[in-house]
Amino acid sequence: MQTYDLEANGLRGLNSALQELNGSSNKTAWEIVNPKGSHAIAVGLNSPIEVTVKGSTGYYCAGMNQQATVRVEGSAGPGVAENMMSGTVIVEGDASQYAGATGHGGLLVIKGNASSRCGISMKGIDIVVHGNIGHMCAFMAQAGNLVVLGDAGDALGDSCYEARFFVRGTVKSLGADCIEKEMRPEHIEILKDLLARAGADAKPEEFKRYGSARKLYNFDVDNAQAY
Amino acid sequence: MDSNKIPRTVPIQSATFSNPINAEIRRAAATGIYDIRGGGAKRRVPHFDDLLFLGASISRYPLEGYREKCETKVTLGTRFAKKPIELDIPITIAGMSFGALSGPAKEALGRGASAAGTSTTTGDGGMTPEERGHSTKLVYQYLPSRYGMNPDDLRKADAIEVVVGQGAKPGGGGMLLGQKISDRVAEMRTLPKGIDQRSACRHPDWTGPDDLEIKILELREITGWQVPIYVKVGGTRPYYDTALAVKAGADVVVLDGMQGGTAATQDVFIEHVGLPTLACIRPAVQALQDLGVHREVQLIVSGGIRTGADVAKAMALGADAVAIGTAALIALGDNDPKWESEYQKLGTTTGAYDDWHEGKDPAGITTQDPELMKRLDPVDAGRRLRNYLKVMTLEAQTIARACGHNHLHNLEPEDLCALTMEAAAMARVPLAGTDWYPGKAGF
Numbered sequence: 001m002q003t004y005d006l007e008a009n010g011l012r013g014l015n016s017a018l019q020e021l022n023g024s025s026n027k028t029a030w031e032i033v034n035p036k037g038s039h040a041i042a043v044g045l046n047s048p049i050e051v052t053v054k055g056s057t058g059y060y061c062a063g064m065n066q067q068a069t070v071r072v073e074g075s076a077g078p079g080v081a082e083n084m085m086s087g088t089v090i091v092e093g094d095a096s097q098y099a100g101a102t103g104h105g106g107l108l109v110i111k112g113n114a115s116s117r118c119g120i121s122m123k124g125i126d127i128v129v130h131g132n133i134g135h136m137c138a139f140m141a142q143a144g145n146l147v148v149l150g151d152a153g154d155a156l157g158d159s160c161y162e163a164r165f166f167v168r169g170t171v172k173s174l175g176a177d178c179i180e181k182e183m184r185p186e187h188i189e190i191l192k193d194l195l196a197r198a199g200a201d202a203k204p205e206e207f208k209r210y211g212s213a214r215k216l217y218n219f220d221v222d223n224a225q226a227y
Numbered sequence: 228m229d230s231n232k233i234p235r236t237v238p239i240q241s242a243t244f245s246n247p248i249n250a251e252i253r254r255a256a257a258t259g260i261y262d263i264r265g266g267g268a269k270r271r272v273p274h275f276d277d278l279l280f281l282g283a284s285i286s287r288y289p290l291e292g293y294r295e296k297c298e299t300k301v302t303l304g305t306r307f308a309k310k311p312i313e314l315d316i317p318i319t320i321a322g323m324s325f326g327a328l329s330g331p332a333k334e335a336l337g338r339g340a341s342a343a344g345t346s347t348t349t350g351d352g353g354m355t356p357e358e359r360g361h362s363t364k365l366v367y368q369y370l371p372s373r374y375g376m377n378p379d380d381l382r383k384a385d386a387i388e389v390v391v392g393q394g395a396k397p398g399g400g401g402m403l404l405g406q407k408i409s410d411r412v413a414e415m416r417t418l419p420k421g422i423d424q425r426s427a428c429r430h431p432d433w434t435g436p437d438d439l440e441i442k443i444l445e446l447r448e449i450t451g452w453q454v455p456i457y458v459k460v461g462g463t464r465p466y467y468d469t470a471l472a473v474k475a476g477a478d479v480v481v482l483d484g485m486q487g488g489t490a491a492t493q494d495v496f497i498e499h500v501g502l503p504t505l506a507c508i509r510p511a512v513q514a515l516q517d518l519g520v521h522r523e524v525q526l527i528v529s530g531g532i533r534t535g536a537d538v539a540k541a542m543a544l545g546a547d548a549v550a551i552g553t554a555a556l557i558a559l560g561d562n563d564p565k566w567e568s569e570y571q572k573l574g575t576t577t578g579a580y581d582d583w584h585e586g587k588d589p590a591g592i593t594t595q596d597p598e599l600m601k602r603l604d605p606v607d608a609g610r611r612l613r614n615y616l617k618v619m620t621l622e623a624q625t626i627a628r629a630c631g632h633n634h635l636h637n638l639e640p641e642d643l644c645a646l647t648m649e650a651a652a653m654a655r656v657p658l659a660g661t662d663w664y665p666g667k668a669g670f
Contacts, residue, residue: 011448012448012452015448015449016451019449019451039441039444039445040441040444040445040448043445043448043449044378044448044449044450046378058441059438059441059442059445060432060441060442060445063445063449064377064378064381064449066378066379078432078433078438079432079433079442079445082432082445083373083376083377083378085377085378098431098432098433101431101432102373102376102431102432104376104377104417117431117432120431120432121372121373121427121431123373123417124417139431140425140427140431142416142417142418143417159425161418161419161422162419217419217422217423218405218421218422218423219260219402219423221258221259221260222259
């Protein structure tokens with residue numbers, strides 16, 4: 001286990017050390033102490049290492065992650081796992097707005113609640129939120145899965161494309177072109193896998209599925225009021 | 228009186244209800260939707276043509292054309308980046324996406340720019356191998372849509388341009404019609420094939436200048452502080468947007484005026500939102516000067532740059548470099564008269580073709596149609612672009628020498644006068660034959 005004191009040694013040293021690791025390094029487990037809400041912690045990682053942040057983070061923790069597993073033992077600021085490509089990011093506490101924004105792949109697990117715009121413009125990432133999510137989540141979401149064990153706020157999935165949303169609790173309102181959809185066996189299987197990987201104690205059958213009605217995929221003036 | 232002998236009045240077209248306006252009313256009435264098109268603003272606005280250079284006579288001493296050297300090199304990103312971009316000429320290629328443009332067109336841009344010693348820029352569609360392969364210096368755009376955005380490509384770039392706005396549509400997104408969403412474009416953008424692709428108008432994961440500063444920090448941390456970070460804004464509030472970009476940590480500010488082009492957006496947006504390029508430069512330079520970073524944070528100006536005279540005028544007003552988009556496409560062969568019969572079939576004519584979003588470009592440039600794409604030879608088109616860039620540079624050098632300067636960066640507002648009150652006010656240079664411009668006290 002490598003321990004890095006962020007307060008004492010600075011952000012640049014941390015990120016350059018983590019980014020330089022490759023598959024042959026033995027330094028596969030890292031612990032970051034004294035994060036104190038710093039921004040851009042453990043961004044741009046590109047090897048299958050395990051990083052534990054001992055405390056809460058600021059903006060963009062684990063941004064553009066590839067392959068690494070990053071665990072935040074606290075809450076995460078805005079944009080956690082922004083544009084993640086692969087790997088896993090786990091937030092033990094709550095996450096601020098834009099969690100998993102534009103993510104292309106990998107798994108983001110938020111053990112607490114996520115604020116507004118969780119999964120905004122997501123492009124293939126899987127996100128599991130154990131608690132609730134705020135408004136405008138998955139706006140313009142293109143691909144991937146957003147699983148919410150609690151409730152969802154206003155305008156879920158507004159203007160979404162092929163992303164799937166699974167919500168166990170209530171949905172305050174659905175956004176433009178987002179509808180409830182049939183929960184078929186293949187969706188149960190997808191959800192079962194995601195819940196297991198996220199360590200979530202919930203039954204897939206308890207969830208409802210939402211997604212695009214695909215009525216706004218091509219512009220039609222008669223739909224103008226929906227925009 | 229014989230009514231046949233009464234002179235007839237000449238029919239007068241209304242200036243307000245002109246033929247183009249009437250045609251648009253009829254088109255809107257028939258379709259129920261606003262016009263979406265590519266290209267840039269077509270209306271006449273105060274422009275570089277409204278400025279003239281004051282060549283040297285006695286009070287200034289000219290340099291010998293063709294004999295005395297006039298430098299053109301420019302270095303971009305000297306503020307924080309470990310590896311600033313060094314270009315042979317201060318004319319760069321503006322961001323244009325793969326998807327909006329064909330693969331051969333992107334390749335031709337790379338070939339031409341590299342041969343001229345300058346950079347190209349990606350666009351909304353991400354980075355393609357042929358573009359990276361053919362561009363010696365490539366700027367990777369970080370756009371609101373984040374289509375195809377990944378850290379591997381980010382690290383392959385020579386600079387990163389955070390696009391906040393675009394001159395043709397400041398505050399607006401785009402609309403790429405389904406015809407252009409080919410298999411490859413759909414895959415790169417993670418979108419279903421054939422849908423009308425709506426580009427976002429704002430970055431999804433930040434909401435203001437303070438967030439932008441943190442976003443730039445993240446991008447620098449991912450790329451090891453190696454390459455310059457540009458911030459591109461549409462020309463609307465150039466003083467404040469430039470100041471905030473500097474505050475957020477930009478190495479370079481890219482300022483795009485309303486004559487800047489676009490792949491596809493609403494005509495009403497293109498023609499009615501934003502400031503003319505000419506009006507943007509001096510406020511932006513003023514912001515840099517007020518912050519004490521003029522020339523430390525470089526300024527790239529774009530939007531309707533066509534000639535070496537435009538280049539020289541932009542630089543005289545304080546820009547470090549310019550970027551060209553539409554002009555580069557014309558150099559490649561877009562709107563070429565040799566395709567006139569095909570433009571006619573599309574209901575338009577050479578020089579007016581702007582339905583770039585429909586994917587039917589007879590020149591094979593703004594299309595994803597495989598057959599049309601074959602019409603563009605990237606080697607030959609790249610050569611044309613290289614020639615054009617060289618000519619622009621020669622023109623700018625000629626003017627600079629005549630004004631007594633041995634580097635294009637030494638051009639200054641005192642080298643200019645204005646032909647119109649509007650241009651004088653916007654460029655803050657004297658009206659020709661006077662020592663006054665609107666807003667200047669003491670006349």
